[in-house]
Amino acid sequence: xxxxxxxxxxxxxxTIFAVATILFILxxxxxxxxxxxxxxxxxxxxxxxxxxxxxxxxxPMIVQYVLYLKNLVTLEWGRSFTTSxxxxxxxxxxxxxxxxxxxxxxSFSLVLGVFLGMIMAWWRNGPLDIGATIAAMVSQSAxxxxxxxxxxxxxSYRLGMFPTGGMMPPGTNISGVWDVVTSAQFYHHLVLPTxxxxxYYLATPMLVMRDSMLEVLGSDYxxxxxxxxxxxxxxxxxxxxxxxxxxxxxxxxxxxxxxIGGQVVVETVFSWPGMGLLMVEAAARHDYPVAQATFLALAxxxxxxxxxxxxxxxWLDPRIKVGGGSHG
Amino acid sequence: MLLEIENLKVxxxxxxxxxxxxxxxxxxxxxxxxxxxxxxxxxxxxTLIRALMRLVPRTAKVTADRFTFRGRDLLTMPDRVFRRxxxxxEIALVPQSAMNSLNPVYRVGDxxxxxxxxxxxxxxxxxxxxxxxxxxxxGLQPDLAARYPHQFSGGMRQRAMIAMSLALDxxxxxxxxxxxxxxxxxxxRILRRLAELRTRIKSSILLITHDISVIAEMSDRIAIxxxxxxxxxxxxxxxxxxPFHPYSLGLQNAFPSIRALDRxxxxxxxxxxxxxxxxxxxxxxxxxxFVREDCRTARPPDLEIxxxxxxxxxxxADIAQIRAAAKEKATxxx
Numbered sequence: 001x002x003x004x005x006x007x008x009x010x011x012x013x014x015t016i017f018a019v020a021t022i023l024f025i026l027x028x029x030x031x032x033x034x035x036x037x038x039x040x041x042x043x044x045x046x047x048x049x050x051x052x053x054x055x056x057x058x059x060p061m062i063v064q065y066v067l068y069l070k071n072l073v074t075l076e077w078g079r080s081f082t083t084s085x086x087x088x089x090x091x092x093x094x095x096x097x098x099x100x101x102x103x104x105x106x107s108f109s110l111v112l113g114v115f116l117g118m119i120m121a122w123w124r125n126g127p128l129d130i131g132a133t134i135a136a137m138v139s140q141s142a143x144x145x146x147x148x149x150x151x152x153x154x155x156s157y158r159l160g161m162f163p164t165g166g167m168m169p170p171g172t173n174i175s176g177v178w179d180v181v182t183s184a185q186f187y188h189h190l191v192l193p194t195x196x197x198x199x200y201y202l203a204t205p206m207l208v209m210r211d212s213m214l215e216v217l218g219s220d221y222x223x224x225x226x227x228x229x230x231x232x233x234x235x236x237x238x239x240x241x242x243x244x245x246x247x248x249x250x251x252x253x254x255x256x257x258x259x260i261g262g263q264v265v266v267e268t269v270f271s272w273p274g275m276g277l278l279m280v281e282a283a284a285r286h287d288y289p290v291a292q293a294t295f296l297a298l299a300x301x302x303x304x305x306x307x308x309x310x311x312x313x314x315w316l317d318p319r320i321k322v323g324g325g326s327h328g
Numbered sequence: 329m330l331l332e333i334e335n336l337k338v339x340x341x342x343x344x345x346x347x348x349x350x351x352x353x354x355x356x357x358x359x360x361x362x363x364x365x366x367x368x369x370x371x372x373x374x375t376l377i378r379a380l381m382r383l384v385p386r387t388a389k390v391t392a393d394r395f396t397f398r399g400r401d402l403l404t405m406p407d408r409v410f411r412r413x414x415x416x417x418e419i420a421l422v423p424q425s426a427m428n429s430l431n432p433v434y435r436v437g438d439x440x441x442x443x444x445x446x447x448x449x450x451x452x453x454x455x456x457x458x459x460x461x462x463x464x465x466x467g468l469q470p471d472l473a474a475r476y477p478h479q480f481s482g483g484m485r486q487r488a489m490i491a492m493s494l495a496l497d498x499x500x501x502x503x504x505x506x507x508x509x510x511x512x513x514x515x516x517r518i519l520r521r522l523a524e525l526r527t528r529i530k531s532s533i534l535l536i537t538h539d540i541s542v543i544a545e546m547s548d549r550i551a552i553x554x555x556x557x558x559x560x561x562x563x564x565x566x567x568x569x570x571p572f573h574p575y576s577l578g579l580q581n582a583f584p585s586i587r588a589l590d591r592x593x594x595x596x597x598x599x600x601x602x603x604x605x606x607x608x609x610x611x612x613x614x615x616x617x618f619v620r621e622d623c624r625t626a627r628p629p630d631l632e633i634x635x636x637x638x639x640x641x642x643x644x645a646d647i648a649q650i651r652a653a654a655k656e657k658a659t660x661x662x
Contacts, residue, residue: 220428227381227423228443229415239431318433318476 004314012307019299024068027292028061072296078289087293091275095297096177097167098274102263102301104190105197106256113202114248117209118241121217129210136203144262148196148269155192162192165271193270200262204255205248212247216240246316253309256302263298275301330499330532331357331380334394338372338379341387345604349375349388351556351611354630357500357532364535364547364564366579370600372556373536374424377502380534381421382410398499416447420493420531424504426486430477436485437463437473440492447496462491465528467521483514487521494529502534507542519545540583544568549636552576555600555611558630562637572639572647575612577654594660610642617659618643618650 039051052058056067071077077087120129139147156164167189168174180186216222217240225239260276267276275294282291314320338350350372357363367373378384380402395402397418405414423429430439437459444455460470466487477485486506493501506522507515519542526533526546535546543550544564551561552575560573571577581594598615601607609624610616616623623642630638643650653659 220423220425221431223383224421224423224429225431227383227415227421228446229411229417230442230446231411234446242433243431316433319478 001314004320005311008307008310008314012303015303016300019303020069020072020296021065023292023295023299024065027288077293080290081287082285082290087289090278090290091293091297094273094275094278094294095301096180097272098263098267098276098298099301100177100181101190101193101197101267101272101274102259105194105266106201106252106259106305108194109198109201110205110248110252112198113205114209114241114245116202117206117248118213118236118244120206120210121213121244122236122240124210124214132206133210136206139199140203142199144196144200144265145269147199148192148266151192151196152269163189165269167273193266193272196266196269197262201255201259204251208251209241209244209248212244213240216244219243242316246313249309249313249316253306256305256309259305260298260302329356329358330361330398331355331534332394332396334392336376336379336392336395337390338375338384339389339391340385341389342604346606348556348603348606350379351603353553353556353558355551355558355561357534359499360530360532361549362526362533362535362547364537364543364550365553365558366537366540366543366550367553368538368600371553372603373553374504375556376553377421377504377534377536380502381415381419382407412447416443416496416498418498419500419502420496420498422486422489422493422501422503422506424508426489426506427482427509429489430480430485432477435474435476436480436488440473440488440495443492444495458495459491462494463488465494465525466491482510483518486510486514486518490518490522490525494525494531497529498531500534501531502536504536505538506535507539508537515542522546540579552579555607556603557611557640558638559612559641560637560639562634566634566637571651572633572637572644573612573641574616574618574643574650574654577651578615578660581654581660592657594657597660610640617653618646 039048039055041048043051049058056064059067075088077091079086080090083090116128116132120126120132123129152164155161163169167180168183168185172183172185174180222235222240225235230239263274264276264279266272267274268280271277275298279291279294279298281287282294333356334354336350336353337348340347340349353372353376355363365373365376375384375388379388379390384390390403392403397414402410402414430436434442437456440459440462441452441455444450444458445452448455450458456473459473463470463473468484468487468491472480472484472488480488490506493503503522507518510518522533523546533546535543537543547564549561549563550567552559552567552573554575559575560567560571562570567576568580571580575596578594578596582596584593596615601611601614607613609622609626610619610628613619613623620643626642628640628642630640631644633639633644
């Protein structure tokens with residue numbers, strides 16, 4: 001297990017490095033001169049050259065790349081072109097907001113999906129099974145911006161049950177993550193985005209759990225668990241669901257890949273001050289340092305969640321053991 | 329008597345019709361007895377033990393004139409009571425596929441501990457030391473209990489399953505093809521271990537297999553099953569030395585014997601009937617070389633030929649003639 005964790009961690013680091021490199025190339029391939037935002041073409045040639053030198057843009061690409069990597073590691077991510085705030089500080093705040101929404105939304109879909117999938121398979125072809133399958137098809141086919149807008153129109157504008165956007169009432173003084181998670185207002189603001197995220201992501205873990213559960217229920221060790229005289233709920237949870245869960249973990253790493261796109265949309269619809277919204281804002285304002293760092297931070301977040309999924313898979317399935325002794 | 333079964337029927341109601349997987353089986357198993365049921369694949373022997381352990385699906389209808397364990401009616405016993413009192417405490421199973429009957433994500437020892445603690449108030453520690461003793465009994469290193477199933481070989485898993493079945497000293501251990509799928513050397517070792525265990529435990533054993541030689545080696549009494557019915561049942565000696573049913577004679581011809589190595593094997597032509605069609609007469613009639621017209625119209629009753637020797641055949645009066653003819657290859661040509 002230790003070898004497995006080390007191997008997975010190294011792979012994740014390698015992936016982050018690859019993403020950083022791709023971002024470096026991508027941002028230099030972008031049409032238009034990104035430096036035009038800060039180095040005005042109206043300045044005279046000498047001043048332009050001096051500024052380029054100051055930013056290190058006169059160096060060859062390879063030197064710029066090494067410098068870029070060094071700055072990444074030392075968290076010297078530059079300053080925003082538009083607000084001149086250090087990019088790291090901007091992101092640090094936004095990162096938590098995204099993590100909270102994404103974490104709560106995804107956990108909610110996973111836990112509920114796994115539970116529903118288990119029940120659906122146990123009483124297959126029952127009313128819950130058929131109803132939930134149809135509901136899953138509908139909610140999965142509806143793009144999150146439609147679901148989100150419908151929720152906003154009905155529950156916020158018409159019924160006034162929930163705020164129309166943001167994470168806190170305007171003007172709230174926030175001094176840290178702790179302040180946020182202990183505030184009732186935060187949860188009030190969290191409801192609609194979470195429902196939107198969950199409606200979109202619930203279907204996959206639920207249907208995968210159902211299918212996997214049905215397959216497991218047909219296996220010999222389930223019949224044997226029944227023969228052992230275990231009560232049905234123990235057969236269902238401890239023997240069947242425990243094994244079926246592994247398929248859900250596998251799929252949820254795939255699901256995480258789609259999470260970035262969904263996150264950007266949901267944060268935009270609900271004006272959630274997270275990295276997804278920041279990415280959209282930065283792109284619109286040609287704020288390259290912020291955009292570049294946001295891309296990277298979101299990628300790192302997904303890679304970390306994938307890493308967690310891999311580790312939990314290794315923990316769930318004793319047969320996964322890289323370098324461990326196994327025979328037979 | 330431990331287990332008494334009279335006229336047990338397990339019928340599956342499917343869209344295509346009623347499948348009579350077990351159709352009127354009567355047998356009884358006494359204390360400290362090894363009872364073997366032999367029959368080819370699909371003859372209903374696995375369904376029979378499924379019915380005994382309540383593992384049949386809800387679409388199956390189980391009926392019987394008598395179905396009791398130590399006098400307690402198994403047909404009317406509520407599920408909860410059956411699970412708690414009968415399963416594992418009284419009736420334990422060594423399943424057909426030991427390879428796949430252990431849950432891959434739990435340690436082998438823990439799965440036995442689970443069985444013990446479900447049916448007794450034993451502490452975890454007591455259960456664990458019981459597992460160590462059981463492992464020792466079946467010839468496994470006690471420290472293997474902490475391993476996962478995928479770290480066990482086929483023979484080791486089979487031993488672990490046997491250990492698990494003995495965990496609570498059940499009155500009856502049901503063994504479904506305990507040696508099928510193992511290589512011959514492992515088979516031999518398992519059989520020897522079972523033979524040795526027989527003298528040490530007080531459980532009775534219900535042994536189900538298509539392997540006549542395993543049955544012959546282990547059993548006190550044997551029943552021959554075909555197409556959901558018992559053709560013949562008797563003590564092991566009697567069934568091999570003085571079989572009465574043409575199917576029993578045919579089976580003997582089809583298996584190599586250590587006593588007559590030069591004898592060539594003769595197979596029974598044809599294949600078992602489709603159980604979805606109700607068969608009014610003898611189920612073996614279509615393949616029987618000694619068939620008579622009345623065999624096809626009336627179901628032969630279970631005749632008690634000698635004490636404890638029952639045969640479902642109308643032609644038992646001509647047995648000397650039939651036995652002589654059954655030895656000839658020409659008789660079995662269709």
